[in-house]
Amino acid sequence: MTEHRHDPCEQAVHIITREHLNLWRMILLLERLQQDIAEEAQAPDEVLINAILDYFEHFSERVQSGPNEILLFQCLRTRAPDGMAVLDELEQDYLTAHEALQGLRALLHDSLDDWPARRGHVIHAMSRFTQTLRRHVQLEEQVLIPQARALLNESDWAQIAQAKDQYDDPLFGERVREEFKELRHRIINMAPEHVGGLGIEHPRRLAPPPPPEALLEVKGLVTAYGRIEVLHEVDLTICRGEIVSLVGANGAGKSTLLMTLSGLQPVDRGGLVYAGADLTRIPAHQRVAMGIVQVPEGRQVFRDLSVHDNLRLGAFTRKGGVEVSEDLEQVYNRFPILRQKRDQLAGMLSGGQQQMLALGRALMARPRLLLLDEPSMGLAPLIVEEIFDIIRELNGEGITVFLVEQNASQALAISDRAYVLEAGRVVLEGAGRDLLEDDKVKAAYLGI
Ligand SMILES: Nc1ncnc2c1ncn2[C@@H]1O[C@H](COP(=O)(O)OP(=O)(O)OP(=O)(O)O)[C@@H](O)[C@H]1O
Numbered sequence: 001m002t003e004h005r006h007d008p009c010e011q012a013v014h015i016i017t018r019e020h021l022n023l024w025r026m027i028l029l030l031e032r033l034q035q036d037i038a039e040e041a042q043a044p045d046e047v048l049i050n051a052i053l054d055y056f057e058h059f060s061e062r063v064q065s066g067p068n069e070i071l072l073f074q075c076l077r078t079r080a081p082d083g084m085a086v087l088d089e090l091e092q093d094y095l096t097a098h099e100a101l102q103g104l105r106a107l108l109h110d111s112l113d114d115w116p117a118r119r120g121h122v123i124h125a126m127s128r129f130t131q132t133l134r135r136h137v138q139l140e141e142q143v144l145i146p147q148a149r150a151l152l153n154e155s156d157w158a159q160i161a162q163a164k165d166q167y168d169d170p171l172f173g174e175r176v177r178e179e180f181k182e183l184r185h186r187i188i189n190m191a192p193e194h195v196g197g198l199g200i201e202h203p204r205r206l207a208p209p210p211p212p213e214a215l216l217e218v219k220g221l222v223t224a225y226g227r228i229e230v231l232h233e234v235d236l237t238i239c240r241g242e243i244v245s246l247v248g249a250n251g252a253g254k255s256t257l258l259m260t261l262s263g264l265q266p267v268d269r270g271g272l273v274y275a276g277a278d279l280t281r282i283p284a285h286q287r288v289a290m291g292i293v294q295v296p297e298g299r300q301v302f303r304d305l306s307v308h309d310n311l312r313l314g315a316f317t318r319k320g321g322v323e324v325s326e327d328l329e330q331v332y333n334r335f336p337i338l339r340q341k342r343d344q345l346a347g348m349l350s351g352g353q354q355q356m357l358a359l360g361r362a363l364m365a366r367p368r369l370l371l372l373d374e375p376s377m378g379l380a381p382l383i384v385e386e387i388f389d390i391i392r393e394l395n396g397e398g399i400t401v402f403l404v405e406q407n408a409s410q411a412l413a414i415s416d417r418a419y420v421l422e423a424g425r426v427v428l429e430g431a432g433r434d435l436l437e438d439d440k441v442k443a444a445y446l447g448i
């Protein structure tokens with residue numbers, strides 16, 4: 001792993017912060033469900049709530065299995081021989097967590113027999129539970145981490161940062177992160193959509209979704225290099241607000257399709273309609289101005305220009321001025337590492353940082369439809385997760401995303417819909433989560 005190697009402290013804190021972010025997501029989810037229970041006469045969803053409790057239980061079990069194996073705690077004990085109250089408190093929390101969890105599970109289960117007679121009890125218990133969790137995570141964030149920053153030296157941090165590569169570190173090890181990710185996926189698949197899940201087993205919604213509205217329609221698209229036809233009558237639709245992914249083997253024509261959409265490759269036959277306008281004769285730079293912005297394969301930043309100049313070039317279709325500076329500021333806020341390196345040559349950045357720069361540059365053009373060509377290619381797993389998180393975040397802010405990925409399982413997991421391209425033809429399409437379960441897709445692209 002080469003990312004952020006320059007500062008092991010920041011790297012370790014970053015890992016911890018990411019775990020916390022996931023914990024916060026789970027806490028917020030539980031609170032939303034608690035609110036649902038309070039507002040609706042409907043019985044709580046025991047399976048879903050138990051799945052969330054599994055997440056916290058797994059966490060506390062991992063920690064209990066060996067608090068001494070968690071390097072961060074170990075180092076802190078060494079550096080603070082007289083003891084640290086916050087450590088004692090946190091460890092105590094882990095011990096009582098198990099009991100609290102079992103109590104909540106039992107109460108929930110029993111209360112379902114005569115629901116809603118004990119609804120008040122359930123809400124009360126859930127709210128006590130989430131409050132304790134909040135306090136615990138805040139304690140780690142506001143007390144433990146600052147103290148650790150003050151007490152630990154560089155070699156401690158280096159050790160902690162490295163622990164994530166050791167398979168078995170109970171908090172940061174590769175295997176544990178995978179386990180947590182699986183648990184999260186399970187929860188996301190079960191959680192109703194109005195609380196941010198996919199809601200597979202829970203079609204109940206608070207409001208009916210708006211009817212899908214096409215942002216981009218590709219009809220019978222044929223693209224050729226010279227006389228060699230690469231895309232054969234491709235049909236696909238990307239609706240406003242969606243993340244749509246395109247999966248396919250090497251050479252299937254994925255990049256060709258993206259370049260045809262962005263105008264870098266001419267259309268031979270067929271139609272491209274974007275926001276109601278015929279795109280086929282519109283040149284690439286004008287498509288950028290219309291909001292169709294591509295992040296090309298292999299990132300392709302301008303290696304000999306500074307980070308700052310790369311970003312400014314992203315706004316080339318726009319008039320300069322205040323808005324551009326504001327957007328630059330936003331990009332720097334989103335990617336603090338880019339601010340830190342703003343005057344360095346882009347070629348000196350690591351792969352992950354270059355990908356962030358490529359994304360940042362695309363954002364400078366204010367995209368409505370972001371075309372991403374294998375953004376996770378060649379990046380370390382932690383950075384891949386971060387990239388996928390960013391994609392989801394951008395989508396949450398209203399940007400429609402068309403994502404080409406070799407990393408099919410992660411792409412499908414975050415996609416609303418997906419297409420499978422084989423030798424220039426669309427052979428399969430469906431909801432991202434359905435394709436994840438599809439036997440053909442599993443065999444060909446997920447290595448299952
Ligand atoms: N500039 C070009 N001139 C001629 N043929 C090309 C050109 N670019 C790509 N091709 C061919 O077009 C086909 C599709 O290539 P494309 O790069 O679109 O595939 P891809 O799905 O993006 O593959 P990968 O997963 O390797 O990125 C391949 O057979 C490739 O060799």
Ligand SMILES: [Mg+2]
Binds near residue numbers: 254255256373
């Ligand atoms: Mg490609």
